Amino acid sequence: EEEVENQKSNNILGADHTTDLWALGAVLYHLHVGTTPFVSPSPYLTFLKIQRGNLYRPLAIADDDAWDLMTKLLKVNPKERLGADCFEVVANDDDDGGSGDNEHLKPNKIVKHRNGYDVIRNHPYFSGRKKKSENDDKNEMECDGDKKKENVVDVTNEPVPIPSLRDLCIRSCAELVRQDSLNLDIENDHPPGDGSCHDMLRLNKPDQRCVMHVLDRLRILSEPRVYRRFFKKRQEWRLNRIRPESRDFVGLTQMLDRQGNLPSEDDEEGNQLLVLPEPVKIVHLMNPLLVRELNEGCTDEAQRKEWIKELKDCIRAINRMRPKAVWVSGFVDPSCRKLIAKVNESIPVIMNDGSEFFSAWVNGAQGLFIQSSNFMDRKEESSCSSDYQGVDQLSWIRQELEQSRMSRHHTFVFADCDPMTLPTHLIKRFARGRTLCVFGPSSKPTFKIDNIYDGEGNVKVSTDTENDDNACSEEGGDDDDDDYSVDSTDSDKGKVSHSMSIVGGKDSGLYCITLADQAKWTWEEVSL
Secondary structure, eight states: OHHHHHHHHHTOOSOOHHHHHHHHHHHHHHHHHSSOTTOOSSHHHHHHHHHHTOOOOOTTOOOHHHHHHHHHHSOSSGGGSTTGGGEEEEOOOSSOOOOGGGTTOOOOEEEEOTTTTHHHHTSGGGTTTOOOOHHHHHTTEEEETTEEEEOOOOOTTOOOOSSOHHHHHHHHHHHHHHHHHTOTTHHHHSOTTSOSTTOGGGSOHHHHHHHHHHHHHTTOTTSHHHHGGGOSSHHHHHHOOEETTTTEETTOOTTTOOTTOOOEEEOTTSOEEEOOOOOEEEEEEEOGGGSHHHHHHOOOHHHHHHHHHHHHHHHHHHHHHOOSEEEEESOOOHHHHHHHTTSOTTSOEEEEOSSOOEEEEETTEEEEEOOGGGTTTOOSGGGOOTTOTTHHHHHHHHHHHHHHHHHOOEEEEEOSSOGGGSOHHHHHHHHHTTOOEEEEEOSSSOEEEEEEEOTTSOEEEEEEESSOOEEEOOOSOOOOOTTSOOOTTOOOOSOOOEEEEEEEEOOOEEEEEEEOSTTOEEEEEEOO
């Protein structure tokens, strides 16, 4: 709308050169990654990402200069794009306008400033990729009558061939990893770090990222026997699956998740038949050692050993249950990490220790794992200015919650601190985004508070339960909040209610989250 008004006021027609700059950045991204910059399962979600300008760096972009060029071209504000000030589009006041019905419409004028797009050509990304000068081109071929002779020319500035030798090696290494994952004896013959030709740790970090990206595009990177080839210790490859650049979890992304679709199988005649799945069960692990105050303040060795024993019992129970995933949040010291890494490799362990913020998808349910340290000193959202270090996380939370509010899937939030200490503005935003529950460790006994929120995120009804089995569900229709875009079919006015729970505690145990249709879920303690 702003662009349309600007065009009307200045008598300028259509898009200008800054649109081409955006397209250039998108094409560069696609060439490096293989997907569009803001790819999402639906066009509307893609629109949300573009609107927020949330561009994340994937594994494939190992070149810092390439990423710098893309981020400068893919700016939401056209005036901020690299090269935007090289040209200027002005209205044409000449008399050579259109004819007929379009007589009042005149083509725009393009005014060039300085040396045009030299600011892009001189970017470090293009160093070594420039074409030879015109003088070199003249000396490249020499005509002798009807015959042409090729002269020996300097090829130091030749464009890099596509595909390059490095590109071919990257694909070969990815195929080697895939084949090694099928070899049951590879861990004994060539473990990671042995220095052999099977060792991916010999590669530098950028090349490792590119090999992992190829495997991720093949949708096999998340397989345990594939992912482990890039880490020397079991604890590393079991728990280091967070990708800070893209704010997701290896193997549990929205693009790979089937959104809870029913599986199918073929009958004898080749027809697909739906298979009723078992209930989706996700386990939430809790232990006093995950509470920083209790862990660091414990001086009784007997008490600590008892907590460790309880943690081991929980891990054994998890390996027997085989849930879809395990969610852990809180303070995780080295001893706890070592024990949690012993969960069976077929069960994803999603751990939030407060070092990063990210999301993970499990059978259509989304977990938002927040970094609470960014919010603890900002009790009011108005204090989160542009120079605030948590502004990126706040923008990311807004995007994810707007998506949750529209699609109404199961959404849970996991904090690394007591959820009751989170700022009020953050809790209200979770409620407006139709979050079902906020989990976190606490120094208090296990509690579960069920609140009914209105459309503004304010509490209407509150009930406090302790260690009780509860069934929670979403109630009401849509709330009317200016911070969110609402689909045309969701135009109901008036107040709306939404149920959101807050769960925390220090008691050791497992709590099973069972997902059902219509954003319904149950939360119950598991008997060990």
